[in-house]
Amino acid sequence: MKVSLIQKSLLLALAISAPSYASDKVVLENAIKAQKQQLAEIEKKLAELEAKQSQVVALEHNKANQISASKNWQLNSYGSILYKSEEIFRNIQDTDPERRARTDIERVVIEYVYDVNSKWQIEAEIEYEHGGTGAALEYDGFEEFGEFETEIEAGGEIIVEKLQAKYTHNDNFAIKMGHIFVPVGIGTDLHKPDEYLTTERHWSEASLIPQVWHETGVNFIGKWQNITAQALVTTGLNSEYFRTYNWVATGHQKRFEQVNADDLALTLRLDYGDIKKGKGVGFSFYTGDTTGNRNNSNKVEGDGNLTIFGIHGAYSYENWLVRGQYLFGQLEDSQAITNANKTTPGLKPGNFAQLGSEAESAFVELAYNSQSLFNLSTPLYFFTGYEYANPIKEVEQGNATSRFDTQEISIGVNYLPMKNLVFKAQVAEQMYAQDNLDNTSSFSLSMGYYFSI
Numbered sequence: 001m002k003v004s005l006i007q008k009s010l011l012l013a014l015a016i017s018a019p020s021y022a023s024d025k026v027v028l029e030n031a032i033k034a035q036k037q038q039l040a041e042i043e044k045k046l047a048e049l050e051a052k053q054s055q056v057v058a059l060e061h062n063k064a065n066q067i068s069a070s071k072n073w074q075l076n077s078y079g080s081i082l083y084k085s086e087e088i089f090r091n092i093q094d095t096d097p098e099r100r101a102r103t104d105i106e107r108v109v110i111e112y113v114y115d116v117n118s119k120w121q122i123e124a125e126i127e128y129e130h131g132g133t134g135a136a137l138e139y140d141g142f143e144e145f146g147e148f149e150t151e152i153e154a155g156g157e158i159i160v161e162k163l164q165a166k167y168t169h170n171d172n173f174a175i176k177m178g179h180i181f182v183p184v185g186i187g188t189d190l191h192k193p194d195e196y197l198t199t200e201r202h203w204s205e206a207s208l209i210p211q212v213w214h215e216t217g218v219n220f221i222g223k224w225q226n227i228t229a230q231a232l233v234t235t236g237l238n239s240e241y242f243r244t245y246n247w248v249a250t251g252h253q254k255r256f257e258q259v260n261a262d263d264l265a266l267t268l269r270l271d272y273g274d275i276k277k278g279k280g281v282g283f284s285f286y287t288g289d290t291t292g293n294r295n296n297s298n299k300v301e302g303d304g305n306l307t308i309f310g311i312h313g314a315y316s317y318e319n320w321l322v323r324g325q326y327l328f329g330q331l332e333d334s335q336a337i338t339n340a341n342k343t344t345p346g347l348k349p350g351n352f353a354q355l356g357s358e359a360e361s362a363f364v365e366l367a368y369n370s371q372s373l374f375n376l377s378t379p380l381y382f383f384t385g386y387e388y389a390n391p392i393k394e395v396e397q398g399n400a401t402s403r404f405d406t407q408e409i410s411i412g413v414n415y416l417p418m419k420n421l422v423f424k425a426q427v428a429e430q431m432y433a434q435d436n437l438d439n440t441s442s443f444s445l446s447m448g449y450y451f452s453i
Contacts, residue, residue: 076111193424193448197424199425209308230268260293263303320367321367356393413425420451
C-alpha cells in the first residue's frame with residue numbers, strides 16, 4: 001500500500017507528541033492528588049472549627065442555665081391609663097345627665113418576689129393609684145344632694161396591697177401569712193390589664209365589695225389534681241363607711257393608718273381548673289362581723305354580720321372565651337348601721353340614705369380572638385359583655401330605692417401588639433331600673449402593660 005505524503009506527516013507528528021502527552025497526564029494527576037490532600041486538610045480544620053463552636057455554644061448555654069438556676073428573685077410590674085367620655089348624673093336627684101370626659105393614670109404596680117429557699121418565699125406589692133399621693137377634694141354626686149368630700153384615695157395614693165410570706169410544704173399544701181388577697185369572686189384573679197377585657201375592671205364587682213380585696217391574716221391552700229381549696233382568717237370590714245351605692249366596698253379599712261381587728265372574717269374558696277387559663281369554675285364564701293371594727297362600736301346594736309356568696313367560671317375553646325361571676329350578699333343589722341352612720345364623721349347629718357340588707361351583682365362576657373382571621377402575628381380580641389349590680393336589693397325597713405339598680409351592655413376590642421402591651425377600646429350603654437332615668441352611654445380607651453424580669 002502506498003502511503004501518501006500527508007499520511008506520513010501525521011504519523012510523524014504523533015510520534016513526536018506522544019511523550020509530551022504522557023508527561024502532562026502525570027503532572028495533572030499529581031496536581032489533583034495535591035488538591036485532594038489540601039481539601040482533606042481543609043475539611044479536617046473545618047470539622048475541628050465546628051467542634052469548637054459547638055463547645056462554645058454548649059458552654060454559653062450551660063452558663064445561662066446556671067445563672068437562671070441561681071436567680072431567686074423576680075420583679076414584676078403592671079399599670080394602666082384610661083380615657084373615658086360618659087354621661088353622668090351630678091347627684092342622686094339629677095335625672096338629666098351631662099357628658100364629661102376624663103383621663104386617669106389608674107395604677108402603676110411594682111411587685112417583688114424573693115425565694116428565700118425551696119420552701120419559703122417573700123412577696124411585696126406596692127400600688128401607686130391615680131398618678132400621685134396626697135389629699136384631694138372629690139365631688140360625690142351620689143350623696144343625697146351631692147357634696148364635696150376630702151378623700152385621700154381620690155387624689156392618688158400608695159398602697160401596700162400585698163406583703164406576705166409563703167411556706168410551701170409540698171405540691172399539695174402551702175400557707176400564706178401577712179397582708180394577703182381575699183379571693184372572693186374573680187377580681188383578684190383577673191386584675192392585671194391583660195387579664196380583663198373591659199377598659200376598666202368590672203364595676204359590678206366594685207359596686208358590692210372591695211376590688212382586689214386585701215386584708216391581713218393567714219391563708220391555707222390545699223391542692224389535689226385540678227382542685228384548689230383555700231381557707232382564710234383575716235381582718236374584717238368596718239361598717240362605719242358602708243354606703244348606699246357600693247354597699248360594703250367602702251368598709252375596707254385601707255383609709256385608716258391602723259386596721260381595727262376586733263372582728264375577724266372567714267373566707268372559703270373552692271376551684272376546679274384554672275380561671276386564669278380560661279378553664280375553671282369556683283365558689284367563694286365570706287362571713288364576718290363588722291360592728292366590732294367600728295371606731296364607735298357602741299352606736300350599733302348587733303354584730304352587723306356580713307355574708308357573701310360567689311360563683312364564677314371561665315371556659316375557652318379554640319379562639320373563643322366566655323367567663324362570668326355572680327355575687328350575692330346579706331348584711332344583718334343594716335337598719336341599725338344606717339341609723340348609726342348618719343352621724344359618721346365626715347358625713348353631714350341626714351345625707352346618709354338606705355343601706356341594703358341584700359345586694360347582688362353579676363357579669364358575663366364573650367370574646368373571640370381574630371388573630372388567625374386577619375392573619376396577624378399577635379392577638380386581636382373582639383368582645384361583648386353584660387354587667388349588673390344592685391347594692392340595695394332589699395332593705396330591713398321600707399322599700400329599697402331602685403336608683404342604683406343598674407345594667408350595662410358593652411362591646412369592645414383588645415389588641416396586643418406584643419405580649420406585654422395591650423390597647424383597648426369600648427363603647428357601652430347603661431340602663432337604670434328607675435323609671436325616670438334614660439339610658440346613658442360611654443366611650444373609653446385604655447392602655448395597659450405587664451412585664452416580669
